[in-house]
Every structure is written in C-alpha cells, then in structure tokens.
Amino acid sequence: MTYDDIFGAALALTLGLRTMLAEHLLKSLDAFKQMVLDDLWVEEVEKRVQEVEQGVVTPIVDPTNACKCWVSFLNPTYGVLMFTL
Known part of the structure; x- marks a missing residue:
C-alpha cells in the first residue's frame, strides 16, 4: 500500500472518522x-x-531550591541534589 492509497482511503472516511484518525496520529507523535x-x-x-x-561536582542538599534534581530513583543515597561546579 502506498502513501497515496492510504491518503485516499483516509479522505474517503466520514468527517467524524477522519477527525478521530487525525487525533490518533497527533497523539502518536x-x-x-x-x-x-x-x-x-x-x-x-x-x-x-x-x-x-x-x-x-559537589552535591548540595537543598529541598527548597527550584533547580533541584531528583536522582533518588537511580541511587537512593543521593536524595535531592543541586549541582555546583
């Protein structure tokens, strides 16, 4: 099946079905x-x-900082960290 075949089949759908198809394609992207x-x-x-x-880098424990990085899912010993050079 070619692109033109698929596009033609899509255009032959009712408006409601074309809308559903478009929504599903956008969601997949x-x-x-x-x-x-x-x-x-x-x-x-x-x-x-x-x-x-x-x-x-030196980790600084700072639970109030908006730039904190959650790495505890990789290594629970680090907890919440902010990184500085």
Whole structure:
C-alpha cells in the first residue's frame, strides 16, 4: 500500500472518522516526542550522578531550591541534589 492509497482511503472516511484518525496520529507523535524527552532526561540524570561519583561536582542538599534534581530513583543515597561546579 502506498502513501497515496492510504491518503485516499483516509479522505474517503466520514468527517467524524477522519477527525478521530487525525487525533490518533497527533497523539502518536506526542507520545514519541515524550519518549525521546524521557530518554534524554534519564541520560542527563545518569551523567550528573556520574559527575557526583567522580567528584566533578559537589552535591548540595537543598529541598527548597527550584533547580533541584531528583536522582533518588537511580541511587537512593543521593536524595535531592543541586549541582555546583
């Protein structure tokens, strides 16, 4: 089946079905984007944990700071951290 076949079949749907199809396609794009962002965030957290373990940064426990980083799901011994160079 080609793109033109799929597009033609989609255009042949009723307005309600085309709307549902469009909504599902858009949601699938949002889900993919969120998965990519989730993966990038995990990579960043892992990088920061490694920096703490190597002594590159000094962790400061500060539960009131808006820039805190939650890494306890990777290593509960760190808890809530803010990183400084």
